[in-house]
Amino acid sequence: MAVAQVVQEDVQVRETGWSPAEIAELREAVSRAPSIHNSRPWTLTLHRRTAVLRENPEPWMNHDPEGRDRRISCGAALMNLVLAVRSLGWGAQVEVGDSSGLVSAAVNARGAAEPSPRELAWAWAVAQRRSHRAPFSRRPVSELLREKITDAATGVRCGSRWVGSDVEAVEVARMLGRAASAFHADPDYTRELAAHVKPDGRRLQRESGDLRGLAAVGLTALTTHLPDEHHLAQLLRDESVLLVGTRGDRPADHVRAGQAVERAWLEATRAGLSVSMMTQPLHLPEVRTGLAERLGTSLIPQVIMRFGYPAES
Ligand SMILES: Cc1cc2nc3c(=O)[nH]c(=O)nc-3n(C[C@H](O)[C@H](O)[C@H](O)COP(=O)(O)O)c2cc1C
Structure with a gap:
């Protein structure tokens, strides 16, 4: 030297x-x-x-x-x-x-x-973590692993809740479907997507056009192919979908939500799972409050995460 x-x-x-x-x-x-x-x-x-x-x-x-x-x-x-x-x-x-x-x-x-x-x-x-928006294989995530993920997501004034029953899947699918339709018709959102991605980042806007399934309702732009609600409900039953929420809705709560999401994501990554997250649908206030009501949780929804094993390509 x-x-x-x-x-x-x-x-x-x-x-x-x-x-x-x-x-x-x-x-x-x-x-x-x-x-x-x-x-x-x-x-x-x-x-x-x-x-x-x-x-x-x-x-x-x-x-x-x-x-x-x-x-x-x-x-x-x-x-x-x-x-x-x-x-x-x-x-x-x-x-x-x-x-x-x-x-x-x-x-x-x-x-x-x-x-x-x-x-x-x-x-x-x-260093291994990245967003996986592609479909998952049919291999289910074990209960033990689900417990480890919710444990990792638990923190001060912060917790999580799996989307579980058939009834919940149908209700959540309806709300996500409506949110996706709203963003689909919104050219301003597409412009934002293009404007904010760092130059060294992946091309999110282009990726949104190729998305299928649940990931498509989390990154919906003008070119996204929207899945129907029946298919969405089936995916919500098959995939492991977690709602991460906080007890309050102040800036410090949002930071806590981010910490919780990252812990859950890293816990899943170390176990070989793939993950993607979405907040886009939650930007509609009726979806944020509606999700909490339908899932019977007092947590304020902050992030929706999906976990699974990557499908064989
Ligand atoms: C607060 C927050 C909100 C996000 N919302 C979405 C979303 O609604 N849909 C989506 O597909 N990805 C969403 N993401 C994932 C980011 O697009 C992703 O982390 C970023 O493009 C970097 O890619 P990487 O995760 O592969 O490193 C979100 C990430 C964060 C931290």
């Missing part, structure tokens, strides 16, 4: 308390979090053994005027950040706050602390 590089790295360690390798790991973990339209709406800064993640104050999407999706995205990124700090062997003390309507989270690395086997497995899964 050149002398200049060693000197520069020394300065970096002195100024931030993090080594260059640690900084690279933290940045990598955060960048791998799921985010609305792959927009990564956060900024990560590093200070004396503290990593601070801030919600970006950028103009936001019409379909998410309250910025709920943005904060859920920040929550997922925060989860990855905490796991990265823990897998580097630091204790992680997290403080979430908000000012001027924007959330920020500080992760303080305090003292050496061995990561647990579960934290290590989740940290490993961060």
Whole structure:
């Protein structure tokens, strides 16, 4: 290593308390979090053994005027950040706050602390996780695995609920079908989809045109082929569909929802499952409240997730 590089790295360690390798790991973990339209709406800064993640104050999407999706995205990124700090062997003390309507989270690395086997497995899964919107195989997700996923999604003022019975499947299919029809007829939504995807992201807008099944009601644009409600109900019975919700609906609750979603996703990934998530239908207030009513839950719906084994290609 050149002398200049060693000197520069020394300065970096002195100024931030993090080594260059640690900084690279933290940045990598955060960048791998799921985010609305792959927009990564956060900024990560590093200070004396503290990593601070801030919600970006950028103009936001019409379909998410309250910025709920943005904060859920920040929550997922925060989860990855905490796991990265823990897998580097630091204790992680997290403080979430908000000012001027924007959330920020500080992760303080305090003292050496061995990561647990579960934290290590989740940290490993961060790099494997990705959205899988294609159909699943018919292999069911075992009860044991479902329990592990709901356990991972459980947190402070945050929980989850599987869509279970035939009656629920029919009711939920009806609501998702209606939401998809509304977005299908909305050219503004298609424009947003194109505008917010990061240049290095996948082409979500194009992908939406090829989607089939439940994923199609989660990323519906003008070109999406809409499944009928009968088929949707059948898929809701066959796939493992989880509603993640919170007890409150404030910015900190949205961050918690994002953390819960990411934990559930990483737990599933480590077990070889594929996952996709959607919030698009929940942007219609009648769908958000209707889902809670029909599923008889006091949780405020924040995210719908589908889990399964990938179909053989
Ligand atoms: C808050 C939030 C909302 C999302 N909503 C949807 C959605 O409605 N439909 C969908 O197909 N994907 C949705 N996603 C998934 C993102 O599109 C996906 O994470 C992003 O494109 C990055 O791709 P990756 O998950 O494969 O890394 C959402 C992600 C987040 C964090």
